[in-house]
Amino acid sequence: MGVMPPTDERSNRSEPSSASLSTVASIRRLHPYVRTALPRLAGGLLASLGAGLMALAIPRVLQWVTDGPLTAGAREHDWSGLAWSVVLVAVLGVGEAGLILLRRTLVMFPGTRVEAAMRMALFRHLQDLPVAFHDRWPGGQLLSRIMGDLGLLRRWLVFGILQLVVSLVTIVVGVGLLVATGGWLGIIFLCGAIPVTVLAFRFSRKYRTISRLSQDQSGDLATTVEESVHGIRVLKAFGRGPDALDQFTEQAAELRETEIRKATTDAGLTTALRVIPEVTQAVALVVGAVLVARGEMTLGALVAFFATTAVINGPVVDLGMTLSMTLNARTAVDRFFEVMETVNPLTDPDRPADLAPVTPGRVSDTAGHVAFRDVTFRYDDADRPVLDHVDLELPPGTTTALVGLTGSGKSTLAMLPPRLFDVTAGRVEVDGVDVRAMTRAQVRERVAVAFEDPTLFSASVRDNVLLGVSDELPDAEREALLAESLDVAQAHFVADLPDGADTRIGEEGMSLSGGQRQRLALARAIAARPRVLVLDDPLSALDVATEEAVTARLRDVLSSTTTLVIAHRPSTVALADRVAVLQDGRVTAVGTHQELLASDPHYRYIISSLEEDYAAHADPGPSTDTATDPATDTAPEDRATQEALS
């Protein structure tokens, strides 16, 4: 049984938009990245060509030596001419080696630079793309593109492309020489080019599909590794490790099969490229022997012919390898541009609103008035909206608790002010300005968020907490902010960490408890001193005593901040000046807790449900509270709520 969704559902293996492009057109899209490297790559290509031509020149010298100095030397017993020809062959050999070295030197640096530039561009774009994109794309697919594909592309740039061009030029020039100087023998050799071309064409079509499949399957495998490492606690807790292993084994076997198909296809072409020239050579040898016997061809010409075919045979066999490298590189380019060409619909406006600058970490004198005006929101893949004509005002400096049944759209609504998603219709305003008229930087300077599931990075506590604080603030100010926000979030445990706030916390803060991580995430949101603070149930993992302490300190801090807090506990509702009720995608009531208790049956139902949960967590014994259906309108108001809300 699989523990994670099947790979095809996760791999984004839709028909790529580049499928209709030829390999050359697809690879030409690399131009902006390779432009600056082109002179050195061209130099490398010239060096390679020079080396190839020198290799081809050696047989000509051999022909001259055999028919000239060697024959004359044997006849006249004078070997002086031969010595010079040996020197000439040695010079050509050393020249070829020197040019190969020059090629390597020229292409190594631009290759790594192009790889690094493309990797940075892809990472930058991934950072820019909206949450909706990351919800859709599995991490492993992105990882395999940014690491594996770009590594493959570098190897092709520094070796494959040059080798391909050099092989083709050597073959064309070599065969040209054979035809020009070898007469019938050249034409026999040329005939071998027909099956080679047909096979190479068929190979390209087949190999392209397998190469794409293999690179996509590598991405799926990386996703499985990433998810099982990420979810190792759940897998272990539920004893699902063996299932994860089974799933991994199945995917790894699929990939292996594809790799074998790839290698077999490659081997098929390479074998054909070896056999066809050998066969033509055998035929040419028979014909050549007859021609020499009849005196229609010199022995030197025959030697030169076979020495030239020996030079050509290498590039012909290499053609298989360089062709498969090129097709793999083409797949890598396609996969790179599939992400790079994903348009971000959440962009900065051409003419952003003219707003006073705000320094994250410093209290600003902007009001922080938030308004949801006739807001409708629908997820891309959903058939109906989650939020349906929502109107809600958050007056400056107030704290509004958002309550609603599970799945009613609270988290979705909370993601609109920080522009993690844009509204489908209507508008969200901060201080009278539509957030879509602000740059994303302007929005983030004003709005900070803390989520229930806090993400911390592999960095020090200090760096994690001061993430949203301007680097331009003086160190003393940053330290004071750190101390204050840790204190408000009751994150006193930081002082007991081995290096205090300098302690590096593990990947995603895994070395900390859930409550500790939540408190650091809360401290991070507070430290930015935003005018608008969105808290998505940020205290859910805290014990009752710590929650009370955080709540008390938060009240002070929130007095000057406009706060929207999603409440799943009565104590969180207690933080708020007013409460908004979300029901069926609409805000159906807004008022103080007491007003809503008195007037809104759905609110009473929600509150009694929250109390039940709260009591169940605070006291695992049997609860006497019963949630009452709104239809009966008889929800009790018990002591727990009174205490929490007093």
Ligand SMILES: Nc1ncnc2c1ncn2[C@@H]1O[C@H](COP(=O)(O)OP(=O)(O)OP(=O)(O)O)[C@@H](O)[C@H]1O
């Ligand atoms: N990324 C998404 N893509 C598509 N649908 C989504 C996405 N996220 C949430 N939804 C759907 O939107 C609806 C509202 O979800 P949301 O998380 O906003 O509810 P919520 O009120 O915060 O729930 P809870 O109290 O359980 O956290 C749900 O039906 C959910 O399935």
